[in-house]
Amino acid sequence: MEIGAEEEHTALPSPFTYNDARDRGMSDRRLYALRDSGAIESIGWGLFRWADDGQLTDPDLLEIAVRAPEATLCLSSALARHGLTDQIPATIDVAVPRGHTRPKVRAPVSWHLFAPETFAVGRERLALDQRHHIGIYNAERCVVDAFRLRRWEGPELGNEALRRWLRRPGSQPSSLLRMASAFPRAERSLRHALEVLL
Structure with a gap:
């Protein structure tokens, strides 16, 4: 009926x-x-x-969040939201845990598969409206990921993000290294970059 x-x-x-x-x-x-x-x-x-539900700020992110509740903004997309890069990615960088389904969406998305055991490290929530949110990695995790995935993302993304992060008031390299300790592949290169910049 x-x-x-x-x-x-x-x-x-x-x-x-x-x-x-x-x-x-x-x-x-x-x-x-x-x-x-x-x-x-x-x-x-x-x-x-x-249509009378008020202004929709980002329909692409809302579509992603509804289709994949574990979706998390990462890499260039998250770095841009944190003000750590000037790059405007052509697609939205979204991480899901490895083994999870990447849903079909109309939004322009680059899906990234991250290890389930470290997926939640540095993960926060970004409100989209009063009822919906999407995951986003915090600034430290984004810097670490840029170094961890520099082979695919290029070294400049991480270097620029690190330089900007260090200029922020209250930024502590020790907190960044603590975050990097969960990602051994990133720790050595990040430590080296910090030694050069500090």
Whole structure:
């Protein structure tokens, strides 16, 4: 039985998936009529939001967060949010634990598979709206990752991020080295870079 027009908005949170709508009794015809009338808008494959739900700051991040709750901004994308690089990546760098599914999304994403045992190290939450968030690595973890993955990301990303991080008030190289101790592949090169810069 299809839900009534007055109940639709309260029955379906924003954003909601195609399957959410079907599970709550909405027909395809009604769903697409709402979309065509402008009452809802598509923000990803099979992902919708109510048009009167206020300003959506970043539909790409919201789509990623809904499709992959463990998704975490990393590398250039996270460094840019922390003000540690001027690079504007063409795609959004997102990490998921190795062995987890990388969902199909409309957003331009570069998926990175990180080791499950260190995935949570330095992971924080970035609010997208009142109900949704996405993971983001803190500044120290981003610097360490830039050194750890310099073979693929290039050495300049890590060097620039480290120089900017060191200029921040209260930055302690010891805290960066503690973070790096969980990633032996990065520790030696990071220690060497710190010796050069300090």
